[in-house]
Amino acid sequence: MIRVEHLVKKFGARTVISDVAFDVPAGQSLALVGPSGGGKSTLLRCMLGLESFDGGRITIAGATLAAQSERANRVALPQIRAAAGLVFQQWHLFAHMTALENICEAPVHVRRLPIDEATKQARTLLEKVGMSHRADALPRRLSGGEQQRVAIARALAMEPRVLFMDEPTSALDPERVGELVTLLRGLAREGLTLVCITHDIDFAAALCDRVIVLAGGELVEDGAPAEVLAAPKHAATRKFLGRD
Amino acid sequence: MRHPLPALAILCALLVVACYGELCAGESALDRVRRTGVLRWGGDVQGGEPYVYEDPATPGKLIGFEVEIMDAVARELGVSAEFVQSDWSNLVPALERGTFDVAVNGLEVTAARADVVRFTRPYYVFSEQLVVRRDDASIRALTDLRGKRVGTLASSLAWDLLQPTGATVVPYEGVEEPYQDLVNGRTDAVLLDDVIAVRYGLVKPTLRLAADVGDGYYAAAVRRADASLGDAIDGALAELGRTGELRRILARFRLDNARQARLAQWTAADTRTMTGAHQTATFTLGHLRLFLEGAGVTLLVSVLAMALAVTLGLFLALARRSRHRPLSLLASLYVELFRGTPVLLQLYLIYFGLGNVSPALRLGPLSAAVLGLGLNYAAYESEIYRAGMDAVPVGQLEAAAALGMSVPLTLRRILVPQALRIALPGVTNDFIALLKDSSLVSVITVVELTKRMQITAVDVRSYLIPGLLCAGLYLSMSFPLSRLSRRLEARLARDGDAT
Numbered sequence: 011m012i013r014v015e016h017l018v019k020k021f022g023a024r025t026v027i028s029d030v031a032f033d034v035p036a037g038q039s040l041a042l043v044g045p046s047g048g049g050k051s052t053l054l055r056c057m058l059g060l061e062s063f064d065g066g067r068i069t070i071a072g073a074t075l076a077a078q079s080e081r082a083n084r085v086a087l088p089q090i091r092a093a094a095g096l097v098f099q100q101w102h103l104f105a106h107m108t109a110l111e112n113i114c115e116a117p118v119h120v121r122r123l124p125i126d127e128a129t130k131q132a133r134t135l136l137e138k139v140g141m142s143h144r145a146d147a148l149p150r151r152l153s154g155g156e157q158q159r160v161a162i163a164r165a166l167a168m169e170p171r172v173l174f175m176d177e178p179t180s181a182l183d184p185e186r187v188g189e190l191v192t193l194l195r196g197l198a199r200e201g202l203t204l205v206c207i208t209h210d211i212d213f214a215a216a217l218c219d220r221v222i223v224l225a226g227g228e229l230v231e232d233g234a235p236a237e238v239l240a241a242p243k244h245a246a247t248r249k250f251l252g253r254d
Numbered sequence: 255m256r257h258p259l260p261a262l263a264i265l266c267a268l269l270v271v272a273c274y275g276e277l278c279a280g281e282s283a284l285d286r287v288r289r290t291g292v293l294r295w296g297g298d299v300q301g302g303e304p305y306v307y308e309d310p311a312t313p314g315k316l317i318g319f320e321v322e323i324m325d326a327v328a329r330e331l332g333v334s335a336e337f338v339q340s341d342w343s344n345l346v347p348a349l350e351r352g353t354f355d356v357a358v359n360g361l362e363v364t365a366a367r368a369d370v371v372r373f374t375r376p377y378y379v380f381s382e383q384l385v386v387r388r389d390d391a392s393i394r395a396l397t398d399l400r401g402k403r404v405g406t407l408a409s410s411l412a413w414d415l416l417q418p419t420g421a422t423v424v425p426y427e428g429v430e431e432p433y434q435d436l437v438n439g440r441t442d443a444v445l446l447d448d449v450i451a452v453r454y455g456l457v458k459p460t461l462r463l464a465a466d467v468g469d470g471y472y473a474a475a476v477r478r479a480d481a482s483l484g485d486a487i488d489g490a491l492a493e494l495g496r497t498g499e500l501r502r503i504l505a506r507f508r509l510d511n512a513r514q515a516r517l518a519q520w521t522a523a524d525t526r527t528m529t530g531a532h533q534t535a536t537f538t539l540g541h542l543r544l545f546l547e548g549a550g551v552t553l554l555v556s557v558l559a560m561a562l563a564v565t566l567g568l569f570l571a572l573a574r575r576s577r578h579r580p581l582s583l584l585a586s587l588y589v590e591l592f593r594g595t596p597v598l599l600q601l602y603l604i605y606f607g608l609g610n611v612s613p614a615l616r617l618g619p620l621s622a623a624v625l626g627l628g629l630n631y632a633a634y635e636s637e638i639y640r641a642g643m644d645a646v647p648v649g650q651l652e653a654a655a656a657l658g659m660s661v662p663l664t665l666r667r668i669l670v671p672q673a674l675r676i677a678l679p680g681v682t683n684d685f686i687a688l689l690k691d692s693s694l695v696s697v698i699t700v701v702e703l704t705k706r707m708q709i710t711a712v713d714v715r716s717y718l719i720p721g722l723l724c725a726g727l728y729l730s731m732s733f734p735l736s737r738l739s740r741r742l743e744a745r746l747a748r749d750g751d752a753t
Contacts, residue, residue, distance in 0.1 A: 102649035
């Protein structure tokens with residue numbers, strides 16, 4: 011589903027991702043963990059074309075973005091964005107629209123779904139994320155957890171094959187994390203590929219079948235959660251896990 | 255007040271000045287002129303040739319037929335003349351305030367002026383000349399003007415003469431513009447005195463003199479209280495007329511003609527006829543109707559100009575955000591250009607400037623007013639929108655991109671709706687400002703509320719009632735607007751809080 015090859019990203023003279031490569035098969039749940047500034051968010055932004063990169067290739071659902079090939083990327087990017095959904099750390103709901111309108115926006119205007127149909131789908135999704143009772147609320151009247159669930163529903167409304175999430179647990183109370191894990195597990199069971207950036211080792215262990223550790227812009231660890239967390243090979247991982 | 259001392263000092267100073275004024279009041283203006291040996295007379299150098307103007311050969315030296323006449327008058331009085339520069343339109347108020355002793359600058363003797371100042375006998379007899387296009391044979395007299403557009407200076411004798419003709423009178427503030435508009439076909443005729451008509455109108459090859467429609471007089475004006483000074487100047491002018499010096503001065507400036515023969519035989523009875531026998535106009539329902547019409551023009555120009563400004567401003571703001579460099583540069587240039595130059599100049603260029611370039615660009619006064627104000631305010635609106643757009647979090651735009659929304663779709667659905675809400679109070683505020691700025695369009699002959707007030711104030715000899723009515727009408731237009739904007743803001747805030 012996802013293939014990252016020799017990815018290099020620089021900000022000026024500073025290299026923030028150096029030669030990172032990995033594959034994610036369809037249906038897998040992957041956690042991207044690592045210390046702050048390790049390059050996780052930048053990697054995610056590169057994968058969705060929100061950031062250009064300086065070397066390598068990224069292929070998602072058959073469409074390929076490559077460094078220094080803007081013209082080809084312009085064709086590939088819409089395909090990637092059609093196949094991938096993204097839930098931002100700060101959710102970034104459209105502030106002037108209700109929860110329901112946020113979810114209907116892209117299906118109606120990008121996929122050209124009739125409004126009735128889009129609304130019906132949106133109500134189904136709101137029920138799925140447990141937000142039916144807040145359908146007509148504006149984002150500013152929603153709590154962080156509520157906004158997150160609307161943002162998940164908004165991404166799912168475009169029927170993505172892979173869902174990216176940036177720090178999904180950072181704004182949640184501990185008891186809400188459990189609900190999120192349940193929700194995402196259900197989605198994974200339906201065949202959705204999941205890529206979560208997270209600091210939260212417990213969350214990663216509870217949800218994902220694979221963990222990749224990024225530190226200093228390099229991929230330093232890759233394996234099942236149990237083995238990475240139990241026997242970290244790299245010094246940076248041990249430090250990150252607080253095992254030193 | 256924390257420091258009463260300075261205020262007390264100012265009060266004392268004022269009292270002293272007032273008492274000094276009282277003491278001096280015993281001395282007549284003529285006595286003071288004789289005592290100081292100086293006759294101070296006011297005029298405006300901008301009026302140009304042949305009245306009072308700078309000698310092209312000797313910069314700083316004033317020449318003109320009025321300069322020579324006043325030098326001769328002062329000589330007759332045994333004093334010397336001293337010129338005081340004053341804006342022409344403020345000549346009479348400045349005289350009343352005492353800035354100078356006598357106003358002499360092509361002041362036509364009109365009923366309105368004769369009510370507030372004491373005119374001397376005339377020093378020049380002019381003829382009101384009706385000028386038309388050479389190819390237009392339909393106008394031969396004032397009676398042919400019904401339904402025509404006729405240009406002149408507001409509050410002049412010609413203005414008074416045109417009122418009963420049924421013509422649409424177009425008021426100008428300069429002497430070149432009315433003839434230019436006549437050449438360009440914006441008006442059908444121009445009525446102004448022969449000094450102006452000969453120098454600015456009849457020099458144009460496509461214009462011709464249709465008729466002399468009546469005589470008028472240039473006379474010196476003194477304060478009504480200064481009768482003895484008026485009498486003394488009358489005496490001096492009579493002497494200059496008797497000796498023929500007056501006509502010799504006029505001849506030097508190519509102003510002498512058969513009409514001036516009357517100056518030598520002028521009597522005190524003639525002066526009474528010239529200045530007397532007219533009823534004082536008062537504010538009537540007819541004036542009120544004209545005021546409401548003026549307010550209608552103000553509202554029309556403002557609404558249309560604002561509609562243009564908010565639309566064009568939005569495109570400018572979007573263009574400035576564009577990643578297409580030339581486009582954003584062009585938009586920035588536009589904003590800097592229109593914000594950085596006076597709107598008055600822009601109106602002039604659009605109305606008079608473009609009109610001379612090509613007949614296709616010859617806009618009517620109303621269209622030029624809407625275009626000029628609209629283009630200018632678009633620059634300001636675009637800045638308000640830009641601030642509004644900057645206030646929309648970038649994350650929402652990235653979220654839209656991640657959902658596969660194109661850039662134009664994101665602008666239309668996400669950025670602009672939110673930016674407009676943020677910008678709304680600023681835009682409403684600008685609309686109120688525009689409502690008042692619209693009075694500037696009177697320079698391109700649009701008679702809106704403020705211009706109507708100025709014309710009426712001269713008619714009825716008072717600024718008080720017309721001024722208050724004018725202010726009331728502006729308020730009654732702007733107040734509902736500011737209420738509306740409050741309510742919109744409140745509603746948006748409430749929408750924001752809806753659960």
